[in-house]
Amino acid sequence: MCSFLEWKELKIVYKRYASLYFCCAIEQQDNELLCLEVIHRYVELLDKYFGSVCELDIIFNFEKAYFMLDEFILGGEVQETSKKNVLKAIAAQDLLQEDSNEPKSVLEDLGLANIASALSS
């Protein structure tokens, strides 16, 4: 199947990673293949941050998913493509978090084991 489809004046570029579904709406002249890689890079970032990301990570930490997106893409354009730099920025945010007296992951705390890695390549 083709990962692109036309929708109104836009193109939808979509990709599925196990239980995670991503789609982007881009303009006619935008680069479709690279958009697929935008999705991939975002998945990599999530994966690196959460460690084998699954949908539960995103549900329970939806705000983090937003913050990471803001570091990576802003105003619809790719802002920083270096994985290292984005993760560095997020790590810096985490350091600013004041009362980190719960060292364990919330998920573990709730007894939810991480679901198998969704990241395929």
Add this chain to the structure above:
Amino acid sequence: VKDSMRGLAVFISDIRNCKSKEAEEKRINKELANIRSKFKGDKALDGYQKKKYVCKLLFIFLLGNDIDFGHMEAVNLLNSNKYTEKQIGYLFISVLISENNELMRLVQQNLKNDLASRNPVHVNLALECIANIGSKEMAEMFAPEIPKLLVMGDAGDTVKQSAALCLLKLFRTAPEMVPIGDWTSRVIHLLNDQHMGVVTAAVSLIEALVKRNPDDFKGCVSLSISRLARIVTSSYTDLQDYTYYFVPAPWLSVKLLRLLQNYPPPEDTTVRNRLAECLETILNKAVEPPKSKKVQHSNAKNAVLFEAISLIIHMDSDPSLLVRACSQLGQFLSNRETNLRYLALESMCLLATSEFSHDAVKRHQETVVTALKSERDVSVRQRAVDLLYAMCDRSNAEEIVGEMLTYLETADYSIRGELVLKIAILAEKYASDYTWYVDTILNLIRLAGDFVSEEVWYRVIQIVINREDVQAYAAKTVFEALEAPACHENMVKVGGYILGEFGNLIAGDARSSPSTQFQLLHGKFHLCSPPTRALLLSAYIKLVNLFPEIREDIIAVLESDANLRNSNVEIQQRASEYLSLARNSTQDVLATVLEEMPPFPERESSILAQLRKKKPAVEDAIRARGEKQQQRPASGAADGAAASAAPTAATPTSGGGGGVKLQGDIAGAESNTDSDLLGLDFGGSAPAAAAGGGGAGGGSVDLLSSILDVGVSSSSSSSAAPSAASGASAQRKTVVVGAGASGSIVGEENWHKFVCKNSGVLYENDILQVGVKCDYQQSSGRIVVYYGNKTPAPLAQFASVINLPDSSLTNQLGIQVKPVGDRVGASEQVNEVITVDCMAEFSACPLLNIRFVYSGVAQSITLKLPLTINKFMQSSEMDSATFFQHWKQLSQPEQECQKIFQAKFPMDAETTKTKILGFGFSLLSNIDSNPANFVGAGIVQTKSGNIGSLFRLEPNQQAQMYRLTVHSIKPGVSKRLCELLETQI
């Protein structure tokens, strides 16, 4: 992963454990009540608690529920010193607060504070929030500030990155708010920044700014090329983390290649060669063995390759690169990756429009046809259709159209409509044998009748009517098509129309005798919708004329209650009119009234307009590329013109009974027809435009005219507005806006005389004579009004005021008055000088109100100022080719105005010429095939731009009537010029 909002996690967990929708709703409502009471409670909440609740609200919102409180608490969080609280506050606002929320002002104040913060993470939060919301108000407030952050030496790299994209977002919202400043060159030099992330963000901004001011940013071309060269020649280890799966900086490369597509190929040879080397390197890499088997590697590599090909196509100057690009795409056509096949088809579509690569693309025809037949993905098949359409020319048209027709039978419903249009256009454009064209269109109707729009069948009729050589064939073919047990209503329409006109051409054959033709048509009648039935009735009355022997059969149908008393008014009226026509008219009258349709004027196919409506992007892309494919929005949709012309045409010849109406009706049934069909014969049967413009001969259509450029520019009138307004206020006393006119307007007859001349008496009574003398230069004019006192007593308290009855005139005209004194002595004459600047086209007429006291009685006279749009028109000379080119370019329905009217003065050619020249148009000879017709051109000059206008006047001596057609760039202008000239001849 560190997180601390335990309450939030518990809540999310609860929601997930809900067994039903109702349980979930209940849990959410409980939580909302809880949060509400916390927010309202007496106990002050600390920042952490506020953050937690705001975050819960956000989650509830993301689940799809409305949130109607908590906004204030979120805004409060912005004041917090704690980063995470601020951050959640901004997130809530970005996701959830609409830009016209009353809290926005508070938000903006916080944004302002944070932008000024010394802490870069706070600045970044503010920039991200602005970029995510990007409202107009924010643009006003922040766009002037952000460039500083972008070019300031000490701002951190991340701030620069966010600032660039934030500014880009604001620029997209409100470009006028983003200042053009001395920071331009510093922004360009960000292309040289050491930090790749900064360059990546900055290129996007530059690409947008370039579109506004290509010249100011010209310097970015060579810088981008150097940067690109450094990237493509680097090894993948050089760029470290900016290398993506062995591809060096794919995002930055693509953005740079995009940026370069805003400029023509560089003029400087060194720079040009350098770019060519880059592009060659990229093309070379495509054929190297892959450095990785991962799809990310090939995607990133090919993303750069496709963008490079786009740039090659954009420059359209290097044949060897174009051909290489084409062969590379050809390989992708059979790649096993569906995505690549899709993109290859898409890019080839553009290559097909370049003259250098058109033939190279054609070599892949077979592969593309195979794709059409065998691709499993509809998006890919769609691209194949587009490509076949783009690569079609005279040499392969029959084959391609044939393939498309075959595909039509199995095509997805979603693309059938578009496919039908494409087939119809190709068949018409490349028909050398019109029987092939007729077959193709009838096949279309047979295979996909429901998807054949009105335009398609109108068009086949226009072409058959205009081409004598195909008429008999068309009649025979539709007759056979109608013999099928089931046929589409569109086929009945075409059949009815064509047999009504040309049934006689096949009547000799016993198999299609007159009565068989009639029976065949009438056999479909009861299955058809009312509009088709009405059309069939017109066809029947035409058959009465062609075949007197079946008159009685037709009368029987017309007088049946089903028609004569049909609840549909149109059917009823046609039945009764045609009935009396059939019963009472002599054969001569019938023959005149029901004469064969005259040829249609040549015009571009309205089908193209349809297609462009459906596929603006693709069509525009194709159009923007090569002149070969250039199309303008079709003029065909002259529904309004035809409809409004019909009654006009019917009235003057009412002596002819229903006759004229009948022809009008047939034309009316076909809303696309020109009013040439309306029964008034204007001498030259095939209008000159046909002979001159068509070029490719009678029936074929010139689809290729280019986009309008009459050598005049027209910019927005907005720039004129301020000066006009200030002019108006400075002259408050003498120029009044609004309907404050006192007394009724007098002297209308005299006013009309001024349309074609510039001096004379505008008004006269026993007391006062008002004379006018004017002269006009380009967009300015000077009107001198002479007030003559005819009495032996003075006129006291004399004053004149210019009144603008229509407030839009304030923006259209700049009027300055040098007022007269307040007294006109006995038998004295005074004059008043009015200077006028035409800011933009106008239709209304300023009024001149004169007040004075004569023998103790106050008098007030309101005159129309002899100031009309044509006064600002300069005649323009051009040759026949130019004239027709412009004429066709300006034939969108709103650009064209046509009037048919009774002559108001004796129809003397010399007088008419003088009037036309006085009106401001030129008279061009040797353009119209009919020497009795007048054609000419003029340019209306306004401060906001020139408005090219063309006219054609066709006198009909016999009927003492004229038909006047004016084409102009601006819709209102054609109408106004038409109205004005109509009163003069």
